[in-house]
Amino acid sequence: MDCELPLHAHRSSFIVQDMKPKLKEHVSSKEKKQPYVNRMFETIAPRYDFITRFLSYGMDRGWKRKLVDTFDFKGGEHALDLACGTGDITFALAKRLTSGQAVGLDITQGMLDIAERKRSEMNIGNVSFHRADILSIPFADATFDCVTAGYALRNVPDLEAALAEIMRVLKPGGRFCSLDFGHPPNKLYRWLYLNYLIVVGSTLGLALHGDPDTYRYIPESLKLYPGQRGVRDMMQRAGFIDADFREFGGGIMSLNYGTKPR
Numbered sequence: 001m002d003c004e005l006p007l008h009a010h011r012s013s014f015i016v017q018d019m020k021p022k023l024k025e026h027v028s029s030k031e032k033k034q035p036y037v038n039r040m041f042e043t044i045a046p047r048y049d050f051i052t053r054f055l056s057y058g059m060d061r062g063w064k065r066k067l068v069d070t071f072d073f074k075g076g077e078h079a080l081d082l083a084c085g086t087g088d089i090t091f092a093l094a095k096r097l098t099s100g101q102a103v104g105l106d107i108t109q110g111m112l113d114i115a116e117r118k119r120s121e122m123n124i125g126n127v128s129f130h131r132a133d134i135l136s137i138p139f140a141d142a143t144f145d146c147v148t149a150g151y152a153l154r155n156v157p158d159l160e161a162a163l164a165e166i167m168r169v170l171k172p173g174g175r176f177c178s179l180d181f182g183h184p185p186n187k188l189y190r191w192l193y194l195n196y197l198i199v200v201g202s203t204l205g206l207a208l209h210g211d212p213d214t215y216r217y218i219p220e221s222l223k224l225y226p227g228q229r230g231v232r233d234m235m236q237r238a239g240f241i242d243a244d245f246r247e248f249g250g251g252i253m254s255l256n257y258g259t260k261p262r
């Protein structure tokens with residue numbers, strides 16, 4: 001008995017330790033991050049909606065509503081939802097656009113299949129989905145009045161290139177808004193929050209997919225993400241005017257927004 005528990009504890013910590021370099025190595029590499037992200041989202045696609053509600057204690061819907069509410073739609077706009085996943089934000093945009101169009105773009109086919117199924121169930125006409133990379137958006141310059149990104153910027157291997165692409169496809173005067181996990185300014189709160197994500201993410205990943213790294217990706221990618229203040233500064237450097245942010249829950253979640261100059 002005496003030796004069994006320590007051995008078991010040693011084994012599981014060995015598994016976690018052993019996976020650590022793999023996750024970190026991929027998330028911090030410009031070349032390896034995207035293939036890693038693609039594989040991960042293909043794996044979690046069927047459970048994505050459930051996991052998102054579960055991990056956010058149901059608050060995800062409210063945060064997405066706040067994102068869509070940052071736009072003052074007249075009804076005829078063209079909106080692009082980057083990294084649309086299963087389509088929550090794309091559908092919310094489409095509902096606000098009476099004569100306009102909402103376009104969802106994502107790199108993962110499994111996520112798009114679910115979005116497409118929802119679209120036909122809801123019978124919404126002014127929505128279309130496309131498989132593509134944020135770093136190479138398959139639309140002409142100045143096509144969209146509004147661009148959104150829900151939990152997207154943290155996933156791209158080159159954030160500056162992503163902001164340049166967003167700027168390119170926006171019409172002059174068009175607005176961009178991104179929702180993502182944030183960096184709480186209070187250091188202790190930030191440490192607690194990251195460690196909470198590590199513990200919950202590892203447990204959930206192990207329970208649902210047999211791999212603790214599946215949801216530990218969130219805190220690992222967040223550590224390397226510049227956060228709401230860093231993204232605001234990058235947006236200013238990329239040429240957005242009025243670039244700023246709003247944060248919720250003491251900074252655990254944030255909206256970054258800005259406008260393309262006319």
Ligand SMILES: C[S@@+](CC[C@H](N)C(=O)[O-])C[C@H]1O[C@@H](n2cnc3c(N)ncnc32)[C@H](O)[C@@H]1O
Binds near residue numbers: 134152155
């Ligand atoms: C956390 S999910 C967010 C989904 C959705 N926006 C939402 O808020 O529920 C992140 C999405 O980003 C997509 N993604 C990651 N890298 C991408 C890229 N380079 N181009 C397009 N989509 C990407 C993934 O396939 C995944 O669907």
